[in-house]
Amino acid sequence: MIQRFQESITFRDGKYHVQLxxxxxxxxxxxxxxxxxxxxxxxxxxxxxxxxLYQEYVFLQQQQEGIIEEIQVDPQNFADYVWIPHRPIFKTDSAATTKIRPVFNCSLKVGGSASLNEVAYSGVKMTGDMLDLLMSFRSNKFVLLVDIRKAFLMVRLALEADKNRFCFFVKDGDRLQCFHYATLIFGFTSSPFILGSILKFHAAQYPFDECRVAIENQFYVDNLMMTESDPAKLVRLYSQVRRRLQEGGFVV
Incomplete structure (x- = not known):
């Protein structure tokens, strides 16, 4: 299954696309x-x-960025799609630009049915070992933490069938709107494995150097941790990492 998934990874229009x-x-x-x-x-x-607060709980930005797509579904055909419930969570951090964001329940089980997370392959560990990363803090004076912006949402789904398993409803006044995700989402069990696989795949497109090693081995999900005793070297490495990630459609 891992090989079949890895063979499905493609890069086009500035983004990585996968089959789930x-x-x-x-x-x-x-x-x-x-x-x-x-x-x-x-x-x-x-x-x-x-x-x-309902007007703040909107998906307009995600729609503008192509993360979600509106779909036209007749109510009599709702059963042909998989719909995921969502609810708001609130951020009280003053630095947060989005105070309300949706959380989707991919683990929803009704009766004896299966959830999306149960039928998805969660994969093998693809991220760096947290203990090794933390130990490196003790051997070097300087630490740099890099976060990929909306990392899961930057990975596109290649198949319509996969998109149609991540559908959800939104109300616009009295009008019911239907959407599906065109990307990975938070809360989906395969997302960390897929992101890790893509980062390693992307790193391997470059010559073997410190930047490639960092991208391949020093990510913990969407957070890159780098340590150095020489701050100038750390800054140079960060610039390389940032450029290569941008070339893969990721923004830090």
């Missing part, structure tokens, strides 16, 4: 979940409208 690694024999066990997704949406809308 599913346990194909279990996919049929995932129900549509449209009824519960609609029920939870109504509850979320009522709660946020009472607080005067």
């Amino acid at each position: 690694p599913w346990h194909a024999d279990k996919l049929a066990l995932v129900p549509s979940n449209h009824a519960i997704a609609l029920h939870i949406l109504d509850r979320v809308v009522r709660s946020l409208e009472k607080k005067g």
Whole structure:
């Protein structure tokens, strides 16, 4: 399965595209979940409208960036798609630019059915060992932490069938809108494995040097940790890492 997934990785239009690694024999066990997704949406809308916050709980920016796509689905065909409930979480950090963001429940189980996370291949560990990364802090004087902006959302889905397993509802007044994700999402069990695989794949496109080693081995999910005793060398390495990641469609 790992080889089949790795062979599906392609780079086009400035982004990496993948086919998701599913346990194909279990996919049929995932129900549509449209009824519960609609029920939870109504509850979320009522709660946020009472607080005067619903207009802040929008997906406009993600739609503009091509992360989500609006789809036209007749209600009688809802059962042909997989719908994921979402709810808001609130950020109280004064530095946060987005105070409310949605969280999607890919582990939703109804009765004896399977969840999306249960039928997806979670993969092998692709990120750096946290203990090794922390120990490197003790051997060098300077530490640089680099975070990839919206890392999962920068990885595109190659197949419409995969996109249609990440559908969700939004209310615009009395109008029900249907969307699906065109990217990986937070909360999906395969996302860390996929991101790690792509980072290693991308690093391997360059000559073997310190920058390649850093990208291949010093990421913990979407956070790169680098240490050095020479701050000038650390700055140079950061510039190289940043440039190469940008060439792969990732922004730090």
